[in-house]
Amino acid sequence: MAEREEKGEDALVAEIQKKITETFEVFDRESNKTVDVREIGCIVRALGCFPLRQKYRNCLNRFQPIPEDVILHAFEALDENKCGYITKDDLVKHLTQGGEPFTQEEMEDMLAVALDPETDILHYRDYRVKLVVDETKTFPFNG
Structure with a gap:
C-alpha cells in the first residue's frame, strides 16, 4: 500500500515538474533555457499561483484561483x-x-x-x- 502511494506521489511530482517546464518553455522566446526576469510574475500566475502585492498578503492564508x-x-x-x-x-x-x-x-x-x-x-x-x-x-x- 505504501509503495502504491509512493508511486502516486512520484507521478504527481513528475506531472508538476512537467507543467513547470512546459510553462517556462512558453516564455523562453529565444529557446536558450532562460526567461526574462520581468516575466516571472506571468509564469507564476500561469502555474496557478496568484501572489498578492505586499499590502494585501496579510489578508489571506493561501492563494485563491x-x-x-x-x-x-x-x-x-x-x-x-x-x-x-x-x-x-x-x-x-x-x-x-x-x-x-x-x-x-x-x-x-x-x-x-x-x-x-x-x-x-x-x-x-x-x-x-x-x-x-x-x-x-x-x-x-x-x-
Whole structure:
C-alpha cells in the first residue's frame, strides 16, 4: 500500500515538474533555457499561483484561483460592443485608468501574452482558458 502511494506521489511530482517546464518553455522566446526576469510574475500566475502585492498578503492564508465564469464575466463587462474581443487600446484604457492601475511593465507583460500578434486584439474566450487553474492538478501552495 505504501509503495502504491509512493508511486502516486512520484507521478504527481513528475506531472508538476512537467507543467513547470512546459510553462517556462512558453516564455523562453529565444529557446536558450532562460526567461526574462520581468516575466516571472506571468509564469507564476500561469502555474496557478496568484501572489498578492505586499499590502494585501496579510489578508489571506493561501492563494485563491479565480473561477472561469468570474473571469469570463469580467471580460464581458469590458467588451462594450459585445463582440467577443477587446482591442488593445480598450484593454490598455481599462487596465491603466481604473482601480489599481497596471504599471507599464505589467501592461507590456500582459499584452505580450494576451494579444493576438496579428490583429492586436484579445479574444477573451480563448484567453480565459490560460487564466483558469484546474485545482485538481495544482500543487497546494500555502501563503
